[in-house]
Structures are given as structure tokens and as C-alpha cells.
Amino acid sequence: MTRVEEKFKKLGIDNAPGQEGLQAEEKLELRGEKLEGEFVDFSHGDVDAHPPIPGSLERFIESYKAGGKQAYSEYRGHKFIREKVAKNIEDFTGVKIDPNDNIIITPGTQGALFLAMSSLIAADDKVAILEPDYFDNRKLAEFLEADIYPIQLDYLNAPSGSSGIDFNALENAFKDGVRVFLFTNPGNPTGAVYSKKELEEIARLARKYEVTLLADELYSRQIFDGREYHHMINEDVDFDKLITIMGPSKTESMSGFRLGIAYGSKQIIDRMEKLQAIVSLRAPGYNQAMLDLWFDEPEGWLEDRIRAHQEIRDDLVAKFRSVEGVKIRPTEGGSYIFPKLPKLDVSIGDFVKILRAHANVIVTVGTEFGPQFDDCIRLNFSQDPKKASDAVDRIVEMIERYRSK
Template sequence: MNDKHTHSAPSSRVRTAGIDNRADGGSAREADRALLACTGPTTLDTTHFDTVRFPAPAWAAERFAAAAADGALAYTTYRGSDDVRESLAGPLSAWLGFDVDPLENILLTPGTQAGLFTTLAGLVDPGDRVAVMDPDYLFSERILTFLGAQITHIPLRGRTGEDGGLAPDLDRLEDAFRAGVRLFVFSHPNNPTGAVYPREVLEGIAALAMRHDVTVLVDELYGRLVYEGTPFVHLASLPGMRDRTITLLGPSKTESLSGYRLGIVVAPDRILAAAEDVLSLTALRAPAYAQHVLKGWLVDDVDWIADRVQQLHGLRSLTIKHFSQLPWVGLAPQQGTAYLFPDVSALQLPDRVISEALATRADVLISPGYQFGPSGTGHFRVCYARDEEVWDRALGRIVDVLDDLYRRGAAA
């Protein structure tokens, strides 16, 4: 017998990072790929900020160039440059509302995404029960699934009161804690809905976390992007929460510094030690020269940020105006981020069909709702941080396609 006919290729198990399944039972991996296949060179990508229309502040490149000119700064400890963390401690303490120790409480990471992964990887073992908000940032659940966690979804509900905003179902959250969940993960402001939670809601989360001895990871990447004087409360600043809260921060979105790959994790030393171990095995450290850009963050950009929020406020109004032409589209109150999360469940169509129709007929790439959790189905997310004229025209195309889909469904 010829040997070449008796050998087969070695088999291997490929991790899928938790994206094989989505809420409707299909494959998120294949749905994401199919959607991207519908795009072309002219497609407007609304899955992230337009960093041409909204560039980084001038001081960022200046600080980076100054650091890059000094080869002695090429290497830092795993937690990041001592000098940079020392410079961050004061502004962070002032913003967060509690004392932040530069050596024990700050970890610099290659973007907030790396902060999320390294922290969760240092905390979560296979089989651990973890609660996540629903809907929420798409990669939180995917990372947790990759790590083998058991996921419990905590739905967002409409609040009673003047604004009718969204807030987590605290009864469901307490049920999860009673059932053995010891880690709760959520974004604030919420990505994708833009919801900002009032103090009493955060105090409710804090009370439950302390009562049931739960650690909370809160992604506050958009904490500086809130509208109309909306108060923003840091969970870790509430009594009893500093030692059980992990706060993820960064300049990537609000300051358009995504390309610099900078994230900040503020947490107790015991948690950062575990995250530091994971970082040392993956990226070693945040980009060393880029770290020095953070010396200007929260310091040189206060007025600059206020102007940017005003510009985004105008784009938010433009976006709401267009979607409001369709009375069947639901728009929840949105107090932060540069995202809108329209409810198009009245179409009674799969997310895949809606997103592919917008890609092929409106030439616009959106983030389909299934990416953000079971409650996200029937929605999609757009980022309106774009050139005003380009976005105005794109919104017209989006509304026309949605209107046609609705009329066809009604006729059928």
C-alpha cells in the first residue's frame, strides 16, 4: 500500500472567540463576513468615528514625535511608563473622584480593547458565571465566551420619569448575583444605545455588588462624551466601590486617538497584577512612545473636548431628524456617545437582511443589532461622527431604503 494514501492531515481545534452564534441561532462569524462582502470602495462605514472629519488634537502628534526622538523611551515596564502614570494620577483622581495611586492603580494597555481582554482573562476561569448588560459592547460577551464563562444577560429597560431613558433591570441583576454571578460587566455610557445612567441607578448597582460581594467592570470609554449637561457618575467613586470596581478608560474615541492604541485600566492592585500577567504574554506593554501622549489627556484638551461635543450634538440632531421621518422607527433617549441605535423591529426582517440591504442599496455599512446581544436584534447601530454633508446624504439613502422595506412588507 502506498503510504501517501494512508496519511491524513493533522486536525486542530480552532477557537472562534465566541462569535459563532448569535441571538437568532445563526453564525455571527458568517453573518459578519457576508455583510462585509456586500461593501465596496465607496461604502460609508458607520461602525467607527470618521477620524478625517474628527482628527486628533495637534498636541498628540507633537508629544508622540518628542517621545519617539528619544530612544531611551522605547521600553517600559509592563504596566507602562512610571513617568506617564505619575502624570496621569492627578488628572485621573480629579476626574474619577477618588485618589488613584500611579503605581498600584493604573495599567496602560494597547487600546481599551486590550484593557478589556487582559483584565477579563486575568479574572475569569472556564465555567465562571458572569453577568453582562443586554444590549452592550459586542466584544465583552465574545471575550467572555472565548474564556469559557457562563453568560447571564441583564436587560436594559425604559425608566419611568421625564426622560424615559434606559437602565438595567436591577431585579434581574440581583437574581443573577443570588445565582452565583460574581462579576458584572457593562459599558457606561452604554454602547450601543448611548444611555447614561443617573446616580440612583448606579447606587443601586453598587448596593447589590456590595451586598453579594460582586466585582464590577465598567467600560467608561465614552465618559467624556455626554450631552446637554447630563451628569456623569463614576461607579468607582461611590462609597464602598473603589476596591471592587475596574474602570476602563481611553482617548481613542472622544479624542480620535484610536491609531495610537492607548487604554487605561484603573483598578485595585490585586486585579491589575493579574491583568499585567496577561499583558506580558500578549503585547508586553502599550506602545511605548505613544504612552507619552497621555500626558496631555485630561489636561490639554478640556476646551477642545467641549467644542467636539457641541459638533457631535449637531450631528445627533441631524440623525434624529432623518430617522424621525419614519414613524415606525423607535428612538430611545440618548445622552452620550456618538451612536444611535434605531429600533426597526417593525420591519419583521432578520438583522442580516436589513444590514445587507443598507450596504447594497444605500451604500452604508452599519453595525447589525445581533452583535450587541439578544436584545439588540431588530436594531442597528450607526456612528454619526462624520462629515455633515456626506452624512446628510447618507441618511437620506438609509431612510429611503428602510421606507421601501417597510412598504414592501406592508404590501406583502
């Protein structure tokens, strides 16, 4: 097998969210009648139930009508938009962001993650990632042929407001030569928010061992229960060794426009732009204008959105908690729950396929987040509240049908 064949062999997507259509039809052991009910796809949010920022379409039309000066931009994005976003990120974090040097506009936050990782890692470089954490973190590290140090998150037993990161393992990894540490806060799929103390400890270790930090704070505007949220950039870190990624695809439902940003280290941003030039040139010129609306939503809009999601969380978490043997951590930030199911008669992969075929529900299989999560499913609960609630009732019914006696 050639090296490029090896790389792609590791890169599976058939179980990734939204790719379920690729799964081969198989013989599944279907128990009982099909559970009817309105189809819910928990693999991503429902932008019909929670629409994009008001004024999106109008802003796009204006952008298109501006013609050539909007269609093309520098690879790092239109300067006038970088200026606006940098100002908003400054207000959000309290940290000075130079629009020329410290920010880049990317095709989605996924684009920012790819560019940042590729700017920091070459083959055989040592990288620490968390388990569980956003599934593409591992895939990206594998594709870049990195030497991966997985660090466990004891998210189920950690106190609320901390992620449960295993700092002994992290320090050992850093000691062993890890150059880059990537983590998602609030956590995906855990919904855990990192404590101030945890971030301080990450900063201390990163300084001590000269590790570059990649903080994925995609969901940092959607924090529940009025709790505190702390940005990595506010800790005592080396500014040149930190890059933070974010975007309006989730809380703000703007995923269809494919926009993200990265901010922080000039050196890393410069590399990311160089790479963007050969990956996709730029985020779509017209679409970039949508970032004008971000952080500038109508008064009360964000609060309403957070409240709506918190209510859905409360409902779904309560339903899962009522099931014997299910373990679940209530989401502190973001739109995910990651219930751990009791022992079933079928594999988690088959259970997820059965849910799709027999209960009109799509969820993401836990093993996407680490091989050990073979009894977990992830749900994005940014859905219509009633449909989501009914769909979780169907999942609960299916758990009972397949529960091991």
C-alpha cells in the same frame, strides 16, 4: 470537536464593525436604483472629520526621538506617564489613584477590557452582562467559557438619565453566584447614561453579594445636554472589587495609536500586568507618550467636540424619528444611536448588506449586541455632519423600500 475548536466556533467576527470586507458575496434582493452619495462607514468614527488631539504628531515625534528610554517600558506602562494620567483621573473623578498600584496602560481600551475580564474570570465562573451592551462583552465571556447571565436593559422605555437596568434580574443573578458584573456607561449601543440612583443600587448589590464590578466608562468625557455623569468609583463600593476602563480612542479620536487605561483595584491591576506580559508585553512604547495630551487638550477643545457631536445627534435622531415605526433613544453620552426599525421584508443581516451594496452606507447589525436585537442597527455618528445626514437620508429611503406592507 475539541475544546479549543468549541471556543473558536462561538467567536464570530464577520459581522463585527470594520470586518464587513470578510462577508461572503451573496445574492441580495436589491430594490430600485442604487442610492448614490458619499460613502459613510458608521461602524466607527471618522478621524478625518474629528481629528486627534492637536499636537499628537508633534508629541509622537518627540517621543520617537527620545529613543530607547521611550521605546521600552514596564509592562504596565511608563511610570512618568502613569503619574500624569493618574493625576488627571484623580481630577476627573475626585478619587485618589496611586500611579504605582492603581493604574495600567493597555493597547486600547479593548486591551484593558480583555486583560480585566481574563483577570477575573475562569471557565464556569458566573458573569452578568447587559443586553444590549458592547458586543465584545459577551464574546469575551464566551471565550473565557464563563456561565453568562444576560440582564435586560429597557433602554427605550427608561426615563432619560437612567439606563433601564432590570435590577430584579441583576439581584437574582448575584444571588445565584455571579462573581463579576460588567457594564458600559454611557451605554454602547444605547447611548444611555446611568442615573446616580442606578449606580447606588449597583454598588449596594455588589457589596451585598461580593461581586466585582468592571465599569467601562470609555465615553464618560462625552456627555450631552450638560447632564450629570456619575462614575462608579464615586459610589460606596469596595475599592478592591472595582476596575474602571477608559481611553482616548473615541471622543479624542486617538484609536490609531491603540491606547487605553484601567484604574482601580491593585489586585486586579497586578493580574492584568502579569497577563499583559504574555499577551503583548506593553502598549507601544512610543505611542504611550500620547497619553500626555489626554485631559490636557487646548481650552475649549473638548467643549467644541461635544457640541459638534450633539448637533449631529440632533440631526440624525430627528431624521430617524420622522420615520413611521422607528424607535430611537436620543444619545445622552457617546457617539452611538441604535434605532429600532419597523418590520422589513428582509432580515436585519440582509438589510445591512443591502445598505452597503446599494446605499453606500455601513452600519453595524443589531444582533451583535444580543440575538433579540434583530430589528436594530447601530450607527457611530462621529462623522462629517453633512455626509452623515445624507447617508441617514439614504437609510431612511431604504427602510421605505423594504418596509413590510
